[in-house]
Amino acid sequence: MSAPPGGRLRREDALERDRTDPLASFRDRFELPEGLIYLDGNSLGPPSVGMRARIESLLADEWGRDLVASWNRHGWFRLPERLGARIAPLLGAGEDEVIAADSVSLNLFKLLAALLRRPGSRGVVLAEATNFPTDLYMAEGLVGLLRESGAELRIVPPGDFEAALGPEVAVATLTQVDFRTGRKHDLRRLTAAARGAEIPIVWDLSHSAGAFPLHLNDDGVEFAVGCGYKYLNGGPGAPGFLYVARHLQQSLDSPLSGWMGHRSPFEFETRYRPADGMRRFLSGTPGILSMVALEEGLRTFEGVDLAALQAKSEALGDLLLGLAGERLGEFGVEAASPRDARERGSQVSLRHPDGYPVMQALIARGVVGDFREPDLLRFGFAPLYVRYADVWDAVESLREVLVREEHREPRFRDRNPVT
Numbered sequence: 001m002s003a004p005p006g007g008r009l010r011r012e013d014a015l016e017r018d019r020t021d022p023l024a025s026f027r028d029r030f031e032l033p034e035g036l037i038y039l040d041g042n043s044l045g046p047p048s049v050g051m052r053a054r055i056e057s058l059l060a061d062e063w064g065r066d067l068v069a070s071w072n073r074h075g076w077f078r079l080p081e082r083l084g085a086r087i088a089p090l091l092g093a094g095e096d097e098v099i100a101a102d103s104v105s106l107n108l109f110k111l112l113a114a115l116l117r118r119p120g121s122r123g124v125v126l127a128e129a130t131n132f133p134t135d136l137y138m139a140e141g142l143v144g145l146l147r148e149s150g151a152e153l154r155i156v157p158p159g160d161f162e163a164a165l166g167p168e169v170a171v172a173t174l175t176q177v178d179f180r181t182g183r184k185h186d187l188r189r190l191t192a193a194a195r196g197a198e199i200p201i202v203w204d205l206s207h208s209a210g211a212f213p214l215h216l217n218d219d220g221v222e223f224a225v226g227c228g229y230k231y232l233n234g235g236p237g238a239p240g241f242l243y244v245a246r247h248l249q250q251s252l253d254s255p256l257s258g259w260m261g262h263r264s265p266f267e268f269e270t271r272y273r274p275a276d277g278m279r280r281f282l283s284g285t286p287g288i289l290s291m292v293a294l295e296e297g298l299r300t301f302e303g304v305d306l307a308a309l310q311a312k313s314e315a316l317g318d319l320l321l322g323l324a325g326e327r328l329g330e331f332g333v334e335a336a337s338p339r340d341a342r343e344r345g346s347q348v349s350l351r352h353p354d355g356y357p358v359m360q361a362l363i364a365r366g367v368v369g370d371f372r373e374p375d376l377l378r379f380g381f382a383p384l385y386v387r388y389a390d391v392w393d394a395v396e397s398l399r400e401v402l403v404r405e406e407h408r409e410p411r412f413r414d415r416n417p418v419t
């Protein structure tokens, strides 16, 4: 949104933008507390309005009444693929290229290990320091297991990734959107660079899926993982997902070769034989309560125009950055996210030396973002329910916090375990 010529950004302009927003009606699909401005859907999406009834019917009509027969009668056994097929259009992938399972951490481990163990594989796992820490930790654990065969983790600073795509690298992994700054990697360009060096790259799309459209097939992406509880609205601890390009699925063996990934689990054979396709990436029994919640969360995307999702995500971020520049600069607040929307995910981070207490004071005013070390105030924009006026009001509340120095109250300095 641009300011009127010569003028400041006005609240009425934001309200007008909401009135003409093609996604405005999707907000009705969510149960959001009255009066709360929720800018933390990049951490945990809210429940959909259908969630309560769906969980109740799962308890009453499936688990409660049909008990174990539900695995067949209610299709529980096929939920991982069913969810994959729902996630696939958001990724620009085929329905048989995605499956829901486990956590992002475990899914990344499975893909990295499968790629590192391929015959003749080189030894280095390449990662960038801006990757989400769990990705780095899982890679560290993996190379620890394989150290004797020469495996090694190499973590390079941002900007050095392409230069590090050398002949010793077996597999690389990148988080597309930097969880701190919101900076977005160019998926297509970096995938091509890695493939040019014959290096498979596993993308972490946790802050991408559901925030803006992806085109994994068209961009030549071969491997990816992502999160179910952020923009996909699957609820706390929702299963993650894996994507493997169709032509590569049969060539990979999961190291966590549990019975749910077996070709025929109910034959109870003594030896493991992987299932065809994406099911081979399952390990143990899926958490059906979480899977059902994720399925319900994904329904919020039914009928969504993904181009409109992208446009709104960019416009909300631009609005926050524009307003922050106008109204918060005098309080020492600086932008930590790229100004060019094409270089950002659906998130804007602002820096303030007292970031933690400032965010706590803002939350006390009913505007929910989060804090990331060392000084980042983070705001996520889920385009299906965040309104332009929310962004305007959030900046106004933040200004009030700073004008009145509310963050100096001692209660806002107590650190919670989750920030």
Ligand SMILES: Cc1ncc(COP(=O)(O)O)c(C=O)c1O
Residues within 6 Å of the ligand: 103, 104, 105, 106, 132, 134, 135, 175, 179, 204, 205, 206, 207, 227, 240
């Ligand atoms: C980019 C990214 N990857 C992974 C995770 C967490 O993964 P897991 O589902 O294993 O907790 C997060 C959590 O915020 C994340 O932002």
